[in-house]
Amino acid sequence: MRHLPKDKRNKLILVIVITVMVLAGLWFGLISYQQKHLAELAERKSAIQTKMDKVQQVVKNADFVESETLIATKRLAQLEEDMVSGDPYAWMYSKMKEFKLPYKIDMPQLVLSGDQKGEPVSLLPKFPYKQAKFTVGGTAFYHDLGRFIADFENHFPLFRIVNLDLQPSLLQADADKEKDKEKLTFKMEIIPLVKPSV
Secondary structure (H helix, E strand, C coil): CCCHHHHHHHHHHHHHHHHHHHHHHHHHHHHHHHHHHHHHHHHHHHHHHHHHHHHHHHHHHHHHHHHHHHHHHHHHHHHHHEEEEHHHHHHHHEEEHHHCCCCEEEEEEEEEECCCCCEEEECCCCCEEECEEEEEEEECCCHHHHHHHHHHHHHHHCCCEEEEEEEEECCCCCCHHHHHHHCEEEEEEEEEEECCCC
């Protein structure tokens, strides 16, 4: 460049500067914008691909989900068979009479507390079933009562036994009833779920 005349050298420098400016303008104006746009498209494509994979997984598992739903529906129907239906007092009386047969328990007291149609469940809010409350009282030996309660709760998983009150039995007058001194007087509340009317 030393051998070039000053006028041509200035023109050459000007051409180089303008070329660099045009290239920088192209880079920042077009190429970087396109690269940014391509990166956004790649992110969108990745997000859509992830959603598509999830949809395909759901489609693949549709049969499994349907079979699980069917099993859950059958299980719910089985559980609803042990729910109070119709007249709660008559239903509970027949269940208690049938269930207590193999146990040495005297249960003369069965009282329905509350509404015949049931009341909202106090254990869970916005629960689709209602509950009934029965007060049950009677006498039994400690071990017989314990076995009865354990078997009752295992047989009826939708029932709750609450407020169990045990007192010594007051049947101590006769000498024949020496063994009855060990009996307990019990009182408890049984809270079953009420099957909704159709």
